[in-house]
Amino acid sequence: MTGPSDLSARIRAARRILLSGHQRADGDCLGSLVLLARSLAVDGRRTRILLPDEPDPRLRDWPPGRLAARYRPGEALPEHDLLLVCDTSSLARLGALAEPVRASGRPRACIDHHPLAAADRGDWDLLCHDPAAPATGLLAWRLAATLGLEPDAAACEAAFLALAADTGWFRHANTSPEVWALAAELVGRGVDSAALYRRVWQRLPAAAVRGVGLAAAGFELRAGGRLALAAVGPERLAAAGAELADADEVLDLLRSVAGVEVVAVVHARAGRVRASLRSRGPVDVNEVARSFGGGGHRNAAGLTWPPGTDPAAAAAALADRLETALAAVGGGGGNP
Numbered sequence: 001m002t003g004p005s006d007l008s009a010r011i012r013a014a015r016r017i018l019l020s021g022h023q024r025a026d027g028d029c030l031g032s033l034v035l036l037a038r039s040l041a042v043d044g045r046r047t048r049i050l051l052p053d054e055p056d057p058r059l060r061d062w063p064p065g066r067l068a069a070r071y072r073p074g075e076a077l078p079e080h081d082l083l084l085v086c087d088t089s090s091l092a093r094l095g096a097l098a099e100p101v102r103a104s105g106r107p108r109a110c111i112d113h114h115p116l117a118a119a120d121r122g123d124w125d126l127l128c129h130d131p132a133a134p135a136t137g138l139l140a141w142r143l144a145a146t147l148g149l150e151p152d153a154a155a156c157e158a159a160f161l162a163l164a165a166d167t168g169w170f171r172h173a174n175t176s177p178e179v180w181a182l183a184a185e186l187v188g189r190g191v192d193s194a195a196l197y198r199r200v201w202q203r204l205p206a207a208a209v210r211g212v213g214l215a216a217a218g219f220e221l222r223a224g225g226r227l228a229l230a231a232v233g234p235e236r237l238a239a240a241g242a243e244l245a246d247a248d249e250v251l252d253l254l255r256s257v258a259g260v261e262v263v264a265v266v267h268a269r270a271g272r273v274r275a276s277l278r279s280r281g282p283v284d285v286n287e288v289a290r291s292f293g294g295g296g297h298r299n300a301a302g303l304t305w306p307p308g309t310d311p312a313a314a315a316a317a318l319a320d321r322l323e324t325a326l327a328a329v330g331g332g333g334g335n336p
């Protein structure tokens with residue numbers, strides 16, 4: 001296992017760094033990339049962010065995100081001495097970029113906090129991996145500090161975005177003392193947290209709110225109230241003039257129900273049935289998601305079924321697997 005010191009030595013020596021992240025980059029992924037791209041572009045070093053596809057649509061109005069270009073399948077990768085991938089250790093999650101990255105033969109470094117699959121380890125020349133880190137942005141910040149870099153205003157906002165995104169705006173159990181301390185430091189350096197919140201989290205289209213309502217209204221409780229499941233298909237959404245691009249708001253609502261330990265939202269995106277899972281107890285939803293070919297973290301994971309999957313059958317199979325997982329960890333049946 002390599003660590004931040006090996007990585008920082010390699011970064012110091014690199015003149016052209018290409019940065020990338022997972023498909024549909026979220027706030028942690030894009031925040032980490034912008035933080036590093038801005039901070040590393042000193043001493044004549046050039047940095048460039050190239051994403052496999054469009055980021056999370058909520059990030060559309062986040063101006064520093066415009067530093068990130070989208071890869072057009074077929075085009076050559078920009079010249080680089082080092083590829084730095086943030087927020088995934090799975091090359092497959094680079095989507096359309098995975099194949100050109102493999103073919104380039106350039107050194108690859110990864111900064112990530114997702115559970116590392118043994119099969120993925122060999123894909124990286126350098127690995128800065130800490131599954132206990134609340135956000136990849138925190139690892140990126142530590143790396144910038146190791147390198148003695150001075151993040152500018154955009155880099156500070158990017159770091160704050162990364163922390164806020166992966167801690168559910170500082171509410172989840174991963175909101176560690178280090179997260180609070182760094183968030184305070186960033187606000188002290190001038191980050192306008194309320195403006196960032198408005199720009200990223202308060203920009204839902206009206207149809208998305210109708211989609212949240214539709215999904216939440218039909219949710220069911222299973223496993224004696226320990227599992228909350230909501231499923232809404234594209235036809236019902238379309239009929240109501242609603243959409244549900246992201247399940248976050250529905251997940252938050254279901255998670256707020258007393259006694260619920262695991263929540264699952266089954267919905268469709270780009271014609272594929274997918275599910276988002278959250279756990280606030282001992283159930284490892286990453287394991288459950290992986291059993292369906294998905295993945296993520298212990299407490300937050302997702303999966304996408306193959307094209308043509310029937311949404312109702314997918315939801316039923318997932319609910320069965322989650323009920324089994326809940327039974328395996330025991331507990332429930334009333335609180336003391």
Ligand SMILES: [Mn+2]
Nearest residue numbers: 028087136166
């Ligand atoms: Mn992350």
